[in-house]
Amino acid sequence: MTVAVLQFGGSNCDRDSVRALSHLGIDAERVWYEDGLPADTTGVMLPGGFSYGDYLRAGAMAAQAPVLDDVREAAADGVPVLGVCNGAQIGCEAGLTPGAFTTNQSARFQCERVHVRVENADTPWTRAYDEGDILELPIAHGEGRFEAGDDTYDRLVDEDRIFLRYCDGDGAVTDAANPNGSRGNVAGVLGDHETVAVMMPHPERATLPDLDGTDGAGLLRGFDAVAATQ
Template sequence: MTVAVVQFGGSNCDRDTVRALADLGIDAERVWHEDGLPSDPDGIVLPGGFSYGDYLRAGAMAAHSPVMESVRAAAAEGVPVLGICNGAQIGCEGGLTPGAFTTNESARFQCEHVHCRVENGDTPWTQAYDEGEIITLPIAHGEGRYEIGDDRLATLESEDRVLFRYCTPDGEVTPEANPNGSKHSVAGVIGDAGDHVAVMMPHPERATLEVLGQTEGRGVLQAFSH
């Protein structure tokens, strides 16, 4: 099994992601976006960072890289695709998932640990957790506020396509627990192609090592081992 971790100019979490996957026994390799995807990848990660310096909008320029045509084609064929942080922004800008990520409500870059509630435990990305379980993951973003039209969000919620919401340690969804002002505290959503495609703003790859005191992100990445 080989997971392609797509590196764009400005990506800075690609090595972290490869290392985190390797620690889970999942073969992964970095792929420079101009070189295209390897043939028949078993999974694809769009990692975090600041692709193209976040010019125009975060993820907007990378979304137009030719490799994204291959990513969309792979997603349509059932290949698991995960966008993390900047990769989530690229995923939304590239049409993998609805909505968009924009400037944090605070208008500041925020780097901290947050609590996330598992909203749908019946997806590849959340099958390691119980529905309603609270996990702690790090965030590091300046444009992490999820925005989407009310009607479209209502459809996502009715279809159980919200993966995670920001919450208190007790699982309450409150404005105070929402670090960036995301609509309805959304922290991750499932894509249009099916639940094998997802984007999320928190970083699961940064919460996989016991030596760092956090391993709750492993469950998300374990989706690539099934």
């Protein structure tokens, strides 16, 4: 399979993502958004960064690029799509997943390692883990607070589409363990199809052994997990 890691003006985690995926044996290449998705694309990753300087809203301008029409079409056909950090913001803005990411409750840029708890292990992105597993992953964002209306949030809960929540080192989901004020400590959500996911922490920064921790590797293996079922 070949994962297209989309680049926009201001993307800065595209090289990290390609390196992490390649380390796992997953073919990946950086793709400039104006070039569209290559014909052999079997996965899409929307990487972190600050597309277009986060003007208007984080991810809002990139979400209007024509390539997102291709991404939505691919997602509808079952192609795995993962949005990380700014890619999660783009994914929400483009309607790939419900809700929105907005300014951190602290109104500060948060750059630290956090714990997240696997809430749903029956997804391509979490099959390497068990429900309740605790992962340590880095975050680096100023607009990472997940928000959704009551009906939307209740639907996400009812449909088991919240697959990661911020927690403490013992797995307790508490306000103190919530780095940005996300509703319900949400760190990652699924789209209408479980093959589409967005998350605020950076799995690609917790995949290479020389970067102090590999808890994120299983999340990126979701691309392989989807390919194995097709």
